[in-house]
Amino acid sequence: MFRGRxxxxxxxxxxxxxxxxxxxxLNGRGQNTLMLTNDLWDPxxxxxxxxxxxxxxKKIQALPDLVREVRVYKRHxxxxxxxxxxxxxxxxxxxxSLREFAQLNREALFVGLGDKxxxxxTDLWQPRPEDPEAILRVLQQxx
Amino acid sequence: MFRGRxxxxxxxxxxxxxxxxxxxxLNGRGQNTLMLTNDLWDPxxxxxxxxxxxxxxKKIQALPDLVREVRVYKRHxxxxxxxxxxxxxxxxxxxxSLREFAQLNREALFVGLGDKxxxxxTDLWQPRPEDPEAILRVLQQxx
DNA sequence: GATAAAGTGGGAAAAAGTGGGGAAGTTTGG
DNA sequence: CCAAACTTCCCCACTTTTTCCCACTTTATC
Numbered sequence: 417m418f419r420g421r422x423x424x425x426x427x428x429x430x431x432x433x434x435x436x437x438x439x440x441x442l443n444g445r446g447q448n449t450l451m452l453t454n455d456l457w458d459p460x461x462x463x464x465x466x467x468x469x470x471x472x473x474k475k476i477q478a479l480p481d482l483v484r485e486v487r488v489y490k491r492h493x494x495x496x497x498x499x500x501x502x503x504x505x506x507x508x509x510x511x512x513s514l515r516e517f518a519q520l521n522r523e524a525l526f527v528g529l530g531d532k533x534x535x536x537x538t539d540l541w542q543p544r545p546e547d548p549e550a551i552l553r554v555l556q557q558x559x
Numbered sequence: 560m561f562r563g564r565x566x567x568x569x570x571x572x573x574x575x576x577x578x579x580x581x582x583x584x585l586n587g588r589g590q591n592t593l594m595l596t597n598d599l600w601d602p603x604x605x606x607x608x609x610x611x612x613x614x615x616x617k618k619i620q621a622l623p624d625l626v627r628e629v630r631v632y633k634r635h636x637x638x639x640x641x642x643x644x645x646x647x648x649x650x651x652x653x654x655x656s657l658r659e660f661a662q663l664n665r666e667a668l669f670v671g672l673g674d675k676x677x678x679x680x681t682d683l684w685q686p687r688p689e690d691p692e693a694i695l696r697v698l699q700q701x702x
Numbered sequence: 703g704a705t706a707a708a709g710t711g712g713g714a715a716a717a718a719g720t721g722g723g724g725a726a727g728t729t730t731g732g
Numbered sequence: 733c734c735a736a737a738c739t740t741c742c743c744c745a746c747t748t749t750t751t752c753c754c755a756c757t758t759t760a761t762c
Contacts, residue, residue, distance in 0.1 A: 425710065429750080433709050457691060473560075475702070477673055484600070485697035488688045491677070495670040498563040498580075501751095506708080509750070513564050517686065568720065572740085576719050647742070649718080 417441065418528035423538055425523055430515055431507045432524045438533060439506050441465075450508060452535075453497040454517045456489075460527075461510075461518045461535040468531055469497065510535075560584065561671035566681055568666055573658055574650045575667045581676060582649050584608075593651060595678075596640040597660045599632070603670075604653075604661045604678040611674055612640070653678075 422435035434442075434450075442448065442465060451469035455462050464472065476493055479486045496517075500508040510520060523538040545551055565578035577585075577593075585591065585608055594612035598605050607615060619636060622629045639660075643651040653663060666681040688694055 427711065429712090431710090436708060456688065456694075473673070479698075479701050483697060485690075485694045486701070487600075489694050489698060490672060491670060492688055494562060494673050495564045495676075497671075503752075505710085505753095507710090511563065512749090513566070570721060572722090574720090579718055644741095648720085650720090652740070 417530050418533040419530070420528050422526045423523055424526065426510070426515075426520055429509065430512065430520075431503075431509050432520075432535075433505070433507045434502060435526050436506065438526060438528070439502070442502070449499050449501045451497050452500050452508070452510070452514055453493070454514055455534065456492055456496075459518055459537075459540055461514055461520075462532055463535060464532045466499070473497075560673050561676040562673070563669075563671050565669045566666055567669065569653070569658075569663055572652070573655070574646075574652050575678075576648065576650045577645060578669050579649065581669060581671070582645070585645070592642055592644045594640055595643050595651075595653070595657055596636065597657060598677065599635055602661055602680075602683055604657055604663075605675060606678060607675045609642075616640075 418438050418441055420435070420437060422437070424433050424435065426432050442450070445465055445467070447465050447467070449466055451464045451466055453462050453464070453469075454460075473494065476490060479490070481487055481490075496514070498511045498514065500511070502508055510524075514520075518535065519537045519540060520535070521537065521539075525536040525538045525541050527534040527536060527541075561581055561584055563578070563580060565580070567576045567578065569575050585593070588608055588610065590608050590610070592609055594607045594609055596605050596607075597603075616637065619633060622633070624630055624633075639657070641654045641657065643654070645651055653667075657663075661678060662680045662683060663678070664680065664682075668679040668681045668684050670677040670679060670684075
């Protein structure tokens with residue numbers, strides 16, 4: 417499980433170290449690649465272990481192409497994804513298109529979400545939810 | 560599987576490099592040609608590996624000619640298709656009619672969609688879906 | 703404080719992408 | 733029917749990006 421938040425520097429070549437805690441999780445599953453994709457709602461990236469991504473992808477591929485919204489969604493979701501391999505120093509190279517999307521310049525914030533994690537530009541990350549009340553209201557429907 | 564987005568320059572002769580990741584996929588299937596056609600709903604091109612195209616074509620051929628919309632669909636879809644071979648540098652020459660259709664001038668954006676991919680003029684591509692709310696509503700019906 | 707682990711930076715080789723020359727083949731116009 | 737103009741294709745050369753490797757600094761651990 418990916419937990420916690422870690423800030424790491426992005427070097428001149430666009431590389432970032434994966435937090436060692438996250439790396440352990442991946443190694444535990446015998447994986448040394450990540451599927452990296454842009455989030456659709458917020459300016460951040462989402463990182464999946466490969467197997468986890470394939471599940472997700474399968475679900476989405478199955479949706480009907482004839483529905484316009486589905487097509488747009490697929491287009492953005494699938495095309496956002498790029499496989500990144502982890503180098504011997506435990507880093508990934510963030511593909512330029514994704515780097516640009518999430519405005520990752522100097523520092524990346526790794527945000528654990530359990531089965532996946534997000535990568536934010538430290539500058540864009542908000543330490544607290546902007547509207548905690550709204551969250552409460554919605555959560556009441558589910559919990 | 561075609562994934563990711565890659566922007567490549569179009570040179571004076573109308574050639575573009577196919578992203579190496581996409582080329583790998585094609586090589587894996589032992590193919591060095593693409594079937595290129597214009598999309599019907601958006602100003603972009605759609606590229607199929609040959610075998611994938613043949614399936615698609617078969618499906619469409621089977622539709623009933625007696626329905627007006629089907630005829631129009633066939634007319635545009637089938638007649639738009641052109642086979643493009645990949646040269647030794649990993650490029651294709653985009654046929655003028657298609658180039659014009661998708662307004663491909665200076666830069667082409669390759670958009671991976673899994674079993675096929677799209678080619679957009681970078682100028683026309685929208686980094687985010689225009690109506691995320693609508694997409695959410697539709698997705699909720701299916702997921 | 704010593705040792706190990708994690709994170710950071712950069713150099714060099716390989717791969718990917720880009721641009722252009724020129725031969726072969728097509729089209730256009732006299 | 734022939735020549736000029738253009739397009740397509742194949743080749744080579746250059747630039748940029750990516751990958752792989754080594755080394756250094758900082759942080760954590762005992």
